[in-house]
Amino acid sequence: MSGKAGRRPSRPALAKLMSCFSLSVRTSSFVCPLDDLNFTAANLGGNLNISISRGFYLDPPNLCTHSLLNLLSTIPGSLRAPETQPRFIIVTSMAATSESQGALPLILKPLYYAVLPATLADKLGMERVLSHCAGWSWSFKDEPSNDILPQSWQSTPRLPSQGELKNVVIVRPAVLTDGESRGDEAGTTGKAPYRTKKDMIMGSAYRVSRKDVAHFVVEEVLPNWSEWEGSGVVLAY
Numbered sequence: 451m452s453g454k455a456g457r458r459p460s461r462p463a464l465a466k467l468m469s470c471f472s473l474s475v476r477t478s479s480f481v482c483p484l485d486d487l488n489f490t491a492a493n494l495g496g497n498l499n500i501s502i503s504r505g506f507y508l509d510p511p512n513l514c515t516h517s518l519l520n521l522l523s524t525i526p527g528s529l530r531a532p533e534t535q536p537r538f539i540i541v542t543s544m545a546a547t548s549e550s551q552g553a554l555p556l557i558l559k560p561l562y563y564a565v566l567p568a569t570l571a572d573k574l575g576m577e578r579v580l581s582h583c584a585g586w587s588w589s590f591k592d593e594p595s596n597d598i599l600p601q602s603w604q605s606t607p608r609l610p611s612q613g614e615l616k617n618v619v620i621v622r623p624a625v626l627t628d629g630e631s632r633g634d635e636a637g638t639t640g641k642a643p644y645r646t647k648k649d650m651i652m653g654s655a656y657r658v659s660r661k662d663v664a665h666f667v668v669e670e671v672l673p674n675w676s677e678w679e680g681s682g683v684v685l686a687y
Contacts, residue, residue, distance in 0.1 A: 515575030537617040544622040546573040550650040585613025624686035633665030655686035
């Protein structure tokens with residue numbers, strides 16, 4: 451992490467960042483009014499339900515993935531060239547793949563395996579779409595199911611072709627909490643507020659607050675874009 455992680459983030463910037471998470475469930479679209487910052491962030495999800503026959507399930511099951519497909523397919527032609535593309539910061543999960551789930555701390559496995567498999571399946575769909583559009587190799591054995599991504603998803607009209615999307619960072623947080631931002635306090639304690647790793651796997655990764663995800667985006671990723679561009683970053687305390 452760079453030394454800028456401890457600075458107090460701009461409140462207007464954080465307010466704008468949080469406004470990115472406004473979703474229209476009916477249209478599976480979302481708005482991110484960050485023209486001055488030139489980036490888009492996404493962290494969406496369907497309603498988590500439970501039934502005797504299905505266990506925990508999402509309705510709809512692929513809201514995150516479908517919204518991302520819609521977003522990428524509606525990039526204007528004027529913003530598709532590498533030099534004009536906006537910066538995309540997409541929030542998924544540190545446990546989107548079976549490999550990363552296998553590395554989870556033992557105490558978290560019941561939560562992820564029993565309660566969150568539907569949520570993680572949707573995050574896997576996001577990861578698969580981003581990997582294709584950014585031209586990253588897909589080295590994981592997992593493939594999204596057809597209820598997350600149809601077999602013909604790569605031919606979605608106007609979806610960026612393989613490798614066309616250049617300015618991408620994926621943030622993969624641990625279990626999200628509503629706690630305070632340690633990043634706001636780092637300047638007084640001198641300690642790193644959270645850990646980061648450019649990988650799907652981080653040992654002893656338990657949780658991180660939503661406020662610190664915002665702190666990481668505003669104070670670390672944006673001002674140090676060249677350091678993070680083209681990577682997937684696990685974020686945890």
